[in-house]
Amino acid sequence: MTRPIVQVLLQASVTLLLTALATAQQEVTAYTNAHILPGGKPTISNATMVVSGGKILALGGADVKVPDGAKVIDCKGMTITPGLIDASFQSSNNQQDLNEQSEEVTPHLRILDNIDPEDPLFRRARNNGVTAVHIMPGTRNVIGGLGCVIKTYGSDPKSMVIKADASMRIVMGAEPSNGNRAIRGGRVNSMYYRRPTSRMGVIWSVRRAFYDAKEALTKTQGAPGDAPPSPGTQIMMQVLQGKLTAVTTARSEQDLRTALRIAEEFGYETVIDEAQDAYMVADELAKKNAVVMLGAPSAETISGSAAQDGSAPRSGTVAVLASKGIRFVITTGTNPSALPLIREAMFAHRFGLGPQLALDAITIEPAKLLGLDDRIGSLATGKDADFVIWSHNPLDPAAVAVSVHINGMSVSQPR
Amino acid sequence: MTVIEAGTVHPVSGPEIKNGVVVIRGERILAVGQQGELELPPNTKVYKFPNGHIYPGLIDASTDAFADAGLRSDGSLNGGSKIADGLMWTDSRDDHLIEHGITTAYISIRAGSQLRGQGAIVRPRASGFDLWEDREQAALQLLMTKGPGASHALQRQSQLEAIGRLFDGLDKFREAKEKYEEELEKYETDFEKYLEYHAKKNGKDKEKGKPNGDKAKKEESKKPAEAKPKADGSEPAGRRRGGRRGEGRPPRGGGAQEMSAETFEKTLATIMALLGKPKTETPTTGSQDPKPQGRSGDRATATPTRSPTKSGGDKAKKGEGPKRPKYPKKPRPDPQKEALLKVLDGELPLRIEAHRVDELLAALRLQRDKEIPVVVLERAYGADRVTRKIAAQGATVVLTDVLPNSLGVPGDKRNPYSKFDPTALPKKLNDEGIPFAIASGTARLASLLPMMAAAAIGRGLSEDAALRAITLTPAEILGIAKDTGSLTREKFADVIVTDVPLFASDSRVLLVVAKGRTEYEAK
């Protein structure tokens, strides 16, 4: 019995030692005469940024002087932007591990258990300037479970997490019912003989899950003695109470309208994911001031298992969303042939989105959407020092992420 | 001049020498002996390993190094394909054979159905490799096994018969070649005589200017069939034989399609002859032969319809002098048959991969029936039960997978190979005096060659026999024993040095000298 206690004491002292070490050698670095796009604010040319201890100390034009003893890095001719944030990122697990397929509705399962920091897709994202990603369970279940926001570098998933339970994913459309088979007599030899087997069935599962949650909400005020609601229902209750944002993945026009209708029916706030047909329902989205996480604007076709629900994406969608004043972010989404995030923004810029809006759609807007704009998303004093030094203007096809920094530490020298 | 001194020298061709020395001049070994015995000229490079061990360069008698994944799965190999064509240095982990002390390796590929191409002997280098001069085609690989899957004895029997059929038709091919050579010389001489005759004759009756209808007709008939205009070259070619429509693959058994066009023309010609058609010039080739070679032109001349006029011509103008000779038809080149001929002549050893006892017996029967002089049995797991026959027929054996229980969990009924014990086999072959080599089998296991020999020692094989099985015997099997395989005068200077005895589990190669050049030196 004594062993575990000794162990705890030992660990405590070790962690104390580490933090002391970190603060002692407080390295201060200054990045001088760079062209800085702070995100959300206008550009500052030949500016200086001072970083130390993983935070941004100072940022500004000529008025910011370099503290003595600081390591100076000259970024002549280069551009510094905040670290990019991908609000809908697909890690490379195969489909089987992205969803718990023994049931269709599993709201309480966390994708965090699946994260492998040395996943090659994280390294590719880092090399292209992405410093934080929002990962959600797969699109195989009707209600997949809890997504999380993590930084794209770290030795242990726990240390990478910025926001543990950031969202709950709901999937509209036929995709969740693809693998199920109707029980029409004959041998039932696998668990996949179950509902839902159609789009109606999928929406019915969502409605029933929310109904149970509403039921549990009213009941708890009543008799406290009953058995506590199942963990899944507890999560659904948080969504209904507005404590947890629900992300609804919907691609075709029909699914988008259903998503908005269900959200209105049960009275919860929802963010629309993928939304290839957004330009067809732009007015309704604007009316309900919904937020859209647009999947891969550059894609000419939808590939992978989602092709059934996908529709022909239109290049003009970004311009429509911008002109209608709909809040949206650009993401790589579930399309396996999506380009790196910065190139998606470049294509959005080509299809008519202003340069400032295009950059904001992959930096400050996703931070606001995920409720983390106090820590990441833009370059301002006190925020995390997540930033990228680009060789050219980032929306230039020849732009390369010269160095990517997370918490002030350079995490990748791609070239 | 280079000198290597070490605690013990294992020359393989002689007893172990304590505190020995190997003297190398240029590419060859000058002398092997006790330290201090030989005086050394001034500018010699001296390597000293006080408690190291010197061995001859290891020889891997069967590996698939320098072959990338595409070549290792190339199902199209047949008797004619030269593996040396496809070998490439790609600096992958499997290509660094030299670091494991392997100075010579025989490369073969385990892909393809029966005849699996001609293996090559290579000398690995620090980066790249050299082909052994005249050993680019070192042996013909033949597969005579159905593999570890459960297979019916009758199935294996029918496979062995099919292999037997490969060898017949060879003598016909050889005669056709020789006949073609003779005809060619005869044609040259006849043509000269024919020209002289006419030159002489024209010299005499310049004024007569006799038209010579017969030859003109012969010339005219040589005109190739009038081909359709190029534009509609895509009209459907002759009957498709084999190969599914829309499938880009060439029709299987390319020869078969050509056969059908020929028989088609013969039958057409005989029908024409039967009908007594007066038309003598060649039938317009309705069945336009899609084969690009000019063969349709030649074959047209060879069709029987022509022959009657020729023979007729002879009789009528008896006193006319030599007629114009006909250019002989070149037989289709068939690299596979040429390789099989070389096997029968003994120039090319035949390597037969046979695992089970009945497959080994069938291989030995093939050697007896076809009198194949040099046969090497590969991977002969069941060889311990046919040792007498192997010894009687002088076949040699190359063993691979000599690692503990490498063929499966012992006693596992589902796996027919689990009853073979590859580590105990070397001792039994050694007792029967059958020359055998231990080889890695695949480039990934090249670094474990000494460990395989150690595994054999663990099951009773003597240390010298084990060392010989990875140095001198493979050299003899590959036919390069006069140049390498042991530390003897005038052989190539292939020398490796290890820190502890080679067969210890943690033995490390410190130095590799191949052909006198220092190829690898451990840091």
Added chain:
Amino acid sequence: MNHSLLRIAIVCTTIAIPALGQDLVAIKAKTIHTITGPSIQDGVILLQNGRIKTIAKASDVEIPWSATVIDASDKIVMPTWVLAHSSGGMRGSNESMQNVPWLTVADAIDPASTYFEGMLRNGVGTVHVLPGNNTLLAGSGLVVRPFGRTVEDMTVAANTGMKMSLLARGGSRLQKIREMRRAIAEIREYLANFHREKAEFEKEQAAGAIPEDKKWEKEIDRKKQAAVDLIEKKLKGWLYVPSFAELDEALRMGKDLDLNFVLGANLDEAMPLLTKLKAAVVLDDALEYFETDPETRKEKQYCSAKMLADAGVPFALSLASSGPSSYPWWQFGTCVRNGISRQQALEALTMVPAKMLGLSDQIGSLEVGKLGNIQILTGDPLQATTWVDTVVLEGAVVYERSKDPRLKYLFEAAKKADEPKATSKKDEGK
């Protein structure tokens, strides 16, 4: 639905355009990039009968009154791109039989194919159409202009090369090499046999066995003419080399045939061999690829264009039929991103392919006397926001962005939104 609709749209636009390059055309441009010479600011290009008459600054050129003027004074003018190797624009690009050297793409090109419409939209002025990669000797190609009602209209140059390929489908690389060697050996044998018979005929004639007046009228079989020209180096060979494994064999074949190589991906293992390439090569459209080291499981990104540039081998780019690599600006961006100079990237779609096709005196750059193949861009060719505004082929306007049906379809949504401020200028201010 939309394919047939679009095709009708193209046909009707072509009729409206006046006959090609009869008269004088003048193009006023903000910047003219001539590729071979220096760029000219606010220049004017004068075309006569489809050929460039003068290129100079606007100040020292006097535009004749009869010339039709194209005002591009706020745009960039460049020569149209040249694609040295492509197998698009044909109903089927591969014959099912392996050895068909007598075929020609002239019989398969479909002038109304949307492929050529895509070429115009991307500013491509000359395309060398060759058969696909699945056959051994696949037949000869044709250099065409992506505009015209019939194949004859579109043809720029014929007999430009025989397509050969070493692509082994179904893992039979050695067999493919063997078949290629045998096919070439048989053609050589046929040729040698033909010359031997001719020599013997002359000897017989000299010796009097054949009367003097009889001439030798046997000539090469029409079906083998193309292959014989290839052997006699009268016809260029375009050899598709799928990966590093076939490069060795390709170099060996290059010694005795006049070959241009079309390199596939996965070339990093053959880095030392690349330096042995003497002539320019064409690169597949996929320029970047990832490779995972089996030992360390680390992923490394390679760019075939960079490898060739380091080996000092001039290269030409190709465009895919769809996806990002079907846009020239994306291919240029990929090259510059991997460390290739801007000029070398631009030449990879202009002068280098023109030289490979042997048409460097006709196309590839804006010089006096060359064909008037000109594209007018809204901005710098290496920028993502640049669109091709107009394409002029041999003095005739063949493409205008405002009348492009496909772009209308893609951006229709922007039109439907009631207020016009959806365009990028409006967003600048926000």
Added chain:
Amino acid sequence: MQILMKRRTTGALLFTALCTAHLCPTQLSAQDVLVQASKIVVAYGEGSTAATVLTDSALLLRDGKIAFVGADIPAEARRAARVVDYGKATISPGFVLAATTLGRDADLAEGALAFTPDLRAAEAFDPWQKELAQLATAGVTSFGLAPSPRNVAGGIGALAKAGKKQGRIETAEAFVGFSLTRAARSQERMPTSLMGALEMLRDSFKTARVGVQVGPDLAVLRQVMSGQRRALIHADTFAELNGALDLAKNFNFAPVIIGARDADKVMAKLAERGVGVVLAPLNPKARIADLELPKKLAKAGVPFCFAGRPDQLRFSAALAVRYGLDRNVANAALTRTPANLIGALTTVGSLRQGCGADFVVFEGDLLDLGSRHVATWVDGENLHGESPAGAKTSQTTNSAGGR
């Protein structure tokens, strides 16, 4: 203690009393055995401590146990005992196989439910199964019969030994087997993903810790949390390893990881928390990084051993030595560490007084494949190889073809 055992043709019963009387009458008054050899390794050291080695000494075996070692063998017992002298050979403790299902995966995995921690593997042990015969040939004297990795919580593993005619269970309840690998997630039942598996375990451990009155399965989890029973968790990829280690940290028990293919990604955590690792047998064709994993584990001070196929145990140790592992650690990995990891250090893994008389005899260092495997003794009986002095005891099986 009349155990009804049936002669094993189709699982028939055998009356022990009748059988022993008939087969080996001399067995009743078991005579002591004195085993001599030039070198006897009593036990290999843990980590860097040296092995305790006796030269030209002997062991006295009585009733299948080691009665006296070396000098303290009483004189009269030495005279009365039957002498077995192995001359130049080396005697070392028998190999211990930490966790194996001995090819009977189906018997050791409950198909319907993924969470069955209270099932006992001992009950699925077939003492007459033919795989036992291979153990002596491979030098394995005792093994941990573990539940199959096809269940998230497989059940309670046992320590067993092979015998001359039949195997026997040494300790019925040794450790508890869990699994997070793909095998546990590819059945057609809950869980089908790693998220589901971890959630199931977290949930069960939470109710076991907090619940007042719990069923037999959660009682087993309590024993694990209290440290009474070792937990052996199958885990290969980083996500599985990380999940297992976090689970162990949250519920405060020291697990042993089986498989650990990506162990170098979590090396620091393994070392810091003193977690043991049971590696799968080394595949000679694997990556160099995989072959050097034992060396890295030894450098980081993580106790490890090999398991899986018994006939590959010694070869795996030899391969590990070839790729840089220190010889002492390799020897310990075959004998002492596995016994320690499954909590059976007092009975197997060394030749101290009171341990089972399980040892192997080799000519030369057993880590070099070139040294000949002379004999294997289990519970004082010679199961493999000839014993030089005494009559040729009936070997179980070393020639191919089973019995």
